[in-house]
Amino acid sequence: MRYQYNLGPHQKIYLDNPAPNTVITLASSGPGQQQQSGTQILTGVWTEVPRAVQVGDGVLIRCVTAQGAFIWQVQGTQILSDNAAQWPDERAVPLQPTEVGSAMGTMAPMAPMGPMKMGNMEMSASPMTMRMGEMTLSMDNTNVSNAKKFCPQCGTAVDPSDRFCGSCGHQLR
Ligand SMILES: [Zn+2]
Incomplete structure (x- = not known):
């Protein structure tokens, strides 16, 4: 399952969990241009829906796996791992499930050939x-x-x- 968070009308964050990795894709679109950047981190399998919280100069994204909590700060077009960040849990919102947008450079493994x-x-x-x-x-x-x-x-x-x-x-x- 892929999740998305709308940073603004022209910027979206996609989170994917092709186990055991978490893939974060930042997609921004402007007039006549489209940009995608992303990062892939070994995290393990999510045990809950990833959440996001708006902070002063960007957005914090957090996912939780058996290995613990992973936090990233998304600022402009940058995705920074920031596990020491303060997590304002009461303001965090779950990301929305989505089928749109492609995780950078990853493809689901081919399912065994069935009919x-x-x-x-x-x-x-x-x-x-x-x-x-x-x-x-x-x-x-x-x-x-x-x-x-x-x-x-x-x-x-x-x-x-x-x-x-x-x-x-x-x-x-
Ligand atoms: Zn014969």
């Missing part, structure tokens, strides 16, 4: 099948070996285009 669906198209990896609407494509290995022919006389594998068995000479067609 994938896009509109009326469906794909799965084993056996390799693809379904589009009413049509199903299968790349199952057993279908491939079924294409082989065998001589009815001696059982030797023969090419489907052969007229005679290469081993015993039995007429195939």
Whole structure:
């Protein structure tokens, strides 16, 4: 889950927890420009929703993990680790869950390949099948070996285009 805090109409802070790290992204947008800066810190997994509090010259962000509390001060475009900062708990507000904004340079690890669906198209990896609407494509290995022919006389594998068995000479067609 990603959380956001609105610093102002043009500046947002995003907090993400791709375990065991906390990623803080500062996104600011102005007329015709967009800026992102961020930092990634080894913290562990959050045990509660991160919170923020407005202070005189910026904002304090705090997240709590099994390792303890981590506090950062966000000032202008800077994110400073400040675990010694005074935390005015009574004024702190929880960050809002969000799906918007991307954590800098991090991507969720690929989920194990399961059936994938896009509109009326469906794909799965084993056996390799693809379904589009009413049509199903299968790349199952057993279908491939079924294409082989065998001589009815001696059982030797023969090419489907052969007229005679290469081993015993039995007429195939
Ligand atoms: Zn034969």
